[in-house]
Amino acid sequence: MTSVFNFTFVPWFRSVAPYIHKFRNQTFVVGLAGEAIAAGKLPNLAQDLAMIQSMGVKIVLVHGFRPQVNEQLKAKGHAPKYSHGIRITDEVALDCAQEAAGQLRYEIEAAFSQGLPNTPMAGSTVRVISGNFITARPVGIVDGVDFQHSGLVRKVDTGGITRVLDMGAMLLLSPFGFSPTGEAFNLTMEEVATSVASALQADKLIFLTEVPGIRTRPDEPESEDNPIDTELPLAVAEKLLAELPAANRPSDTAFYLQHCVKACKSGVERSHIIPFAVDGAILLEVYVHDGIGTMVVDEKLESLREALVDDVGGILQLIEPFEKDGTLVKRSRTEIERDANLYTVVEHDGVIFACAALYPYPEAQTGEMAALTVSPQVQGQGDGEKVLKRIEQRARAAGLQSIFVLTTRTMHWFIKRGFMQVDPEWLPEARKRKYNWDRKSQVLVKKLG
Incomplete structure (x- = not known):
């Protein structure tokens, strides 16, 4: 009990x-x-x-x-x-x-x-x-x-x-x-x-x-x-x-x-x-x-926007449980503070309920959507879709032709939204060097029209 x-x-x-x-x-x-x-x-x-x-x-x-x-x-x-x-x-x-x-x-x-x-x-x-x-x-x-x-x-x-x-x-x-x-x-x-x-x-x-x-x-x-x-x-x-x-x-x-x-x-x-x-x-x-x-x-009250340095604490609090259970790769506070401008967040009444980051690889005309997270409190309400669409908009504005994700547990969610599975060898060289072969993450790509 x-x-x-x-x-x-x-x-x-x-x-x-x-x-x-x-x-x-x-x-x-x-x-x-x-x-x-x-x-x-x-x-x-x-x-x-x-x-x-x-x-x-x-x-x-x-x-x-x-x-x-x-x-x-x-x-x-x-x-x-x-x-x-x-x-x-x-x-x-x-x-x-x-x-x-x-x-x-x-x-x-x-x-x-x-x-x-x-x-x-x-x-x-x-x-x-x-x-x-x-x-x-x-x-x-x-x-x-x-x-x-x-x-x-x-x-x-x-x-x-x-x-x-x-x-x-x-x-x-x-x-x-x-x-x-x-x-x-x-x-x-x-x-x-x-x-x-x-x-x-x-x-x-x-x-x-x-x-x-x-x-x-x-x-x-x-x-x-x-x-x-x-x-x-x-x-x-x-x-x-x-x-x-x-x-x-x-x-x-x-x-x-x-x-x-x-x-x-x-x-x-x-x-x-x-x-x-x-x-x-x-x-x-x-x-x-x-x-x-x-x-x-x-x-x-609910706003979809690019993250600020002040949002780092809220992002950490949001992603920490998913890092602990292995859904997400652990990121340090220093790393998130450094990359805060790459994050998109859904904020409601001062609380961060969803986030994702876009790491561009312009030499390969693609970008990685990382740390896509939705609070359990609001799952099923479409916040993940909102963040994905904003990331796609940011990628297009940066001249990228595709975005990709690495995932171990949510492959079907991405496939339903137009992503296709590819071999890890597809990854840009800079990202391939950081790929964790032991984790065996699936690589999924979506072309941007």
Whole structure:
């Protein structure tokens, strides 16, 4: 049993390491729907956020309180009122909102204070700080509707928030803002989170909601041919948003999507919509390649490009397991640094997932494609094809008429892609002198049209 656990744990932990390094010192703004707290998800979420913070991420947590306020209103015999998707906050609703916010802040602070042995919080010290970091203004009267004590964000105290985060504390914000005259306004969690993420130019805005994500066809139920879109480029998200009806409820597809689009257009590169119903959803979204919900990005995160010297560490980490099992010939860091300009890589969100190098032999008008590697995490998704095509383009641009590979295990993959087996004697003289006859690698050649 232990050996099986080790076999699965070690590769998993290694696969997470690049994300741990990448996100250190980054800022995440997490919008937590009040429904998640009502559903009893707070204890596990607190453990996950504490773990993420312990890995060097700066966290601003903005909680919602829709169901809690409605519960307070119901207890007082007062019906909740909405218009344009915003709560109409009269005096009774404002009192209920203040009571709900106070109670939730205590619950959240208590959740981050737990430290029982044999739990993820053991030994952790999470300092939670909250305060009046949001200046608000009234919504006012819209289409004849007086929203009374409902407000909108006017200003975010970025300096104050940054100082709190630099102290190593987690910042907790309730959906309240205050005017310069001291008047309190009830805000929406979604607007506060979006405004704070935009003002801080946060690295991520993450909504933990009752919505599982955005589907390709939002008017149809989820199915195998209508899955959650794990990544939406900003342009696609904007087009989808324009086609959707106005969002008045959190269950409407456009409700969270409009905030993600707004954040991305304001400089937040990645905005996420993930389901709180899935245990560990935030860990799965942040530390697993494809995530679990929908990420809206203002750029295509996956890029196929020529390698830089800074990519050497990622290339080494990618090819090392294949060198150990004999699939690839071992290359030293010095060699890869020297030849970095010969490599092509597929990079996603700062992590190298595929690579290959082109070593030209211009005297023979051919070139060797070496170290073609695709991470096990993304095998079968076409990254190998992308790298091969780019290597072919680079070879043609260099005036080469063919490319060749040496392989001991993947001959059939190359044959399917137009390579033909030849005798090792075919190799250019310079490469033939370095050929390892004991390894008995197959030599495969592809002519470039």
